[in-house]
Amino acid sequence: MKKTASAVWQGGLKDGKGTISTGSGALKDNPxxxxxxxEDTPGTNPEELIGAAHAGCFSMAFSMILGLENFTAERIETQAVVTLDKVGEGFEITTIDLTLSAKIPGIDEAKFQELANKAKEGCPVSKVLNAKISLNATLQG
Structure with missing residues (x-):
């Protein structure tokens, strides 16, 4: 299985502009x-897209792991905060903080934390990233 995305950039670093698109058409020439x-100008950026991909991938991985243990979530909500830091003369993504809030009937706190951490480690997007990834998981009653 292969998924595609593309970017077009025109101009210099600070005065240039680009667009990002996905092969599925979910994003089409997003500036x-x-x-x-x-800066704080509205619009997208690669780090935001990585965060969205990570949150989505983690949520699905967690759902799968729950199912393997005979649990079904009523709701899984994941936020990813991607930190881009200046390192040397360049920048790198240094951390991704995942915040999970989930409502899962019949699960206890210990099992919830165990399975959430298993999803964090097993999510394909987590595996491809070189950043330190943290998880703060809250089980809703």
């Missing part, structure tokens, strides 16, 4: 630039 990445 991005220095100002949307390093």
């Amino acid at each position: 991005y630039g220095f100002n949307t990445r390093f």
Whole structure:
């Protein structure tokens, strides 16, 4: 299985502009630039897209792991905060903080934490990233 995405960039780093698209068409020529990445201008950026991909992948992985243990979540909500830090002369994603809130009938706190951490380690997006990934998981009553 292969998925595609593309980016087009025109101009210099600070004055240039680009677009990001996905092969599925979910994103089509979405604009991005220095100002949307390093300043507070509205728009998307690669780190935000990585965060969305990580949150989505983790949520699905957690659902799968729950199912293997005969649990079904009523709701899984995951937020990913991606930190881009200046390192040396460049930048790198240093941390991704996942925050999970889930409502899962019949599960106890210990099992919930165990399975959430298993999903964090097993999620394909977690495996591809070189950042330190933390998880703060809350089981709703």
